[in-house]
Amino acid sequence: MTIGTSVAAKSSSTQATPLIAAVASIVLGFAIVFVAGHVQANALHDAAHDVRHATGFPCH
Amino acid sequence: MFTRILTSALFAGAAAGLIAALLQLYFVQPVLLHAELYEGGDLVHFGTDSTVSAIQDLGGIDAVRDGLSLFFTMLIYCGYALILVSLMSLAEARGAVISARTGLVWGIAGFVVVHLAPGFTLAPEVPGVAAADVYERQIWWFSTVAASGIALWLIAFVNNWISYGIAAILLLAPHVIGAPEPDVFTGPVPTEIGALFAARAFGVGMVAWALVGCFAGYFWTQQSAPDTSPKTA
Numbered sequence: 601m602t603i604g605t606s607v608a609a610k611s612s613s614t615q616a617t618p619l620i621a622a623v624a625s626i627v628l629g630f631a632i633v634f635v636a637g638h639v640q641a642n643a644l645h646d647a648a649h650d651v652r653h654a655t656g657f658p659c660h
Numbered sequence: 661m662f663t664r665i666l667t668s669a670l671f672a673g674a675a676a677g678l679i680a681a682l683l684q685l686y687f688v689q690p691v692l693l694h695a696e697l698y699e700g701g702d703l704v705h706f707g708t709d710s711t712v713s714a715i716q717d718l719g720g721i722d723a724v725r726d727g728l729s730l731f732f733t734m735l736i737y738c739g740y741a742l743i744l745v746s747l748m749s750l751a752e753a754r755g756a757v758i759s760a761r762t763g764l765v766w767g768i769a770g771f772v773v774v775h776l777a778p779g780f781t782l783a784p785e786v787p788g789v790a791a792a793d794v795y796e797r798q799i800w801w802f803s804t805v806a807a808s809g810i811a812l813w814l815i816a817f818v819n820n821w822i823s824y825g826i827a828a829i830l831l832l833a834p835h836v837i838g839a840p841e842p843d844v845f846t847g848p849v850p851t852e853i854g855a856l857f858a859a860r861a862f863g864v865g866m867v868a869w870a871l872v873g874c875f876a877g878y879f880w881t882q883q884s885a886p887d888t889s890p891k892t893a
Contacts, residue, residue, distance in 0.1 A: 618750075619750070621665055625662065632735060633739035637736055650684075653692055656775055658782065658800075
């Protein structure tokens with residue numbers, strides 16, 4: 601019983617880890633794109649201005 | 661697994677972003693600078709009797725401005741690569757083959773989702789064009805990217821007619837509903853410049869996405885997978 605529970609927990613853990621890693625990476629990637637491409641703070645907007653236009657993001 | 665995703669994505673994003681930035685600086689930036697001459701009022705063009713030359717001195721390389729563009733392009737493509745590689749890892753777990761070759765298809769799909777789909781209605785804008793409120797456009801942009809991304813995933817990985825139907829609806833809906841548009845057109849930039857800008861932005865975007873997909877597939881296969889490799893010690 602104890603062994604069965606342990607195996608089940610381990611199996612669940614190994615399946616969950618790639619999913620957690622993928623979701624964490626997606627969140628990180630989204631945050632980078634959002635800050636670099638979409639935040640309208642003046643300093644960020646001015647620095648990334650040309651890239652935002654060239655990449656087709658809504659600007660101004 | 662997280663390290664593998666991070667490493668593959670940063671290599672792929674930095675390499676594709678660097679090439680994208682160089683292509684943008686050569687092909688897109690001169691068009692943008694030309695448009696800014698009209699946006700700032702240095703040049704004025706209206707009607708059919710304009711005498712303003714189509715050839716203008718656009719200045720050379722601006723180290724700070726172009727350097728920032730290079731940095732931000734690499735940053736944005738690293739962000740895109742993180743999302744792309746994560747989705748690749750999930751697809752691989754479901755049995756999909758990930759390689760540089762299949763990565764090319766992933767890259768083209770990424771271009772369709774992030775560039776072509778929103779740009780189909782909210783076309784890449786030159787500076788100075790009339791546009792609706794930026795926050796409303798951003799909401800529409802993110803909604804369109806999300807809907808198109810889900811649609812392509814359904815087409816690629818859920819193979820039945822219901823998923824194809826839902827995908828078609830998700831692809832069409834943002835454009836049938838429509839993007840926030842300005843009340844009046846006030847753009848001072850000649851349409852020739854605006855059209856060239858949109859075409860160049862799409863072209864460079866497609867090349868960059870094809871590369872980021874290809875590189876992501878390549879680096880993903882090159883990275884050893886510590887989670888699944890046999891333990892020798």
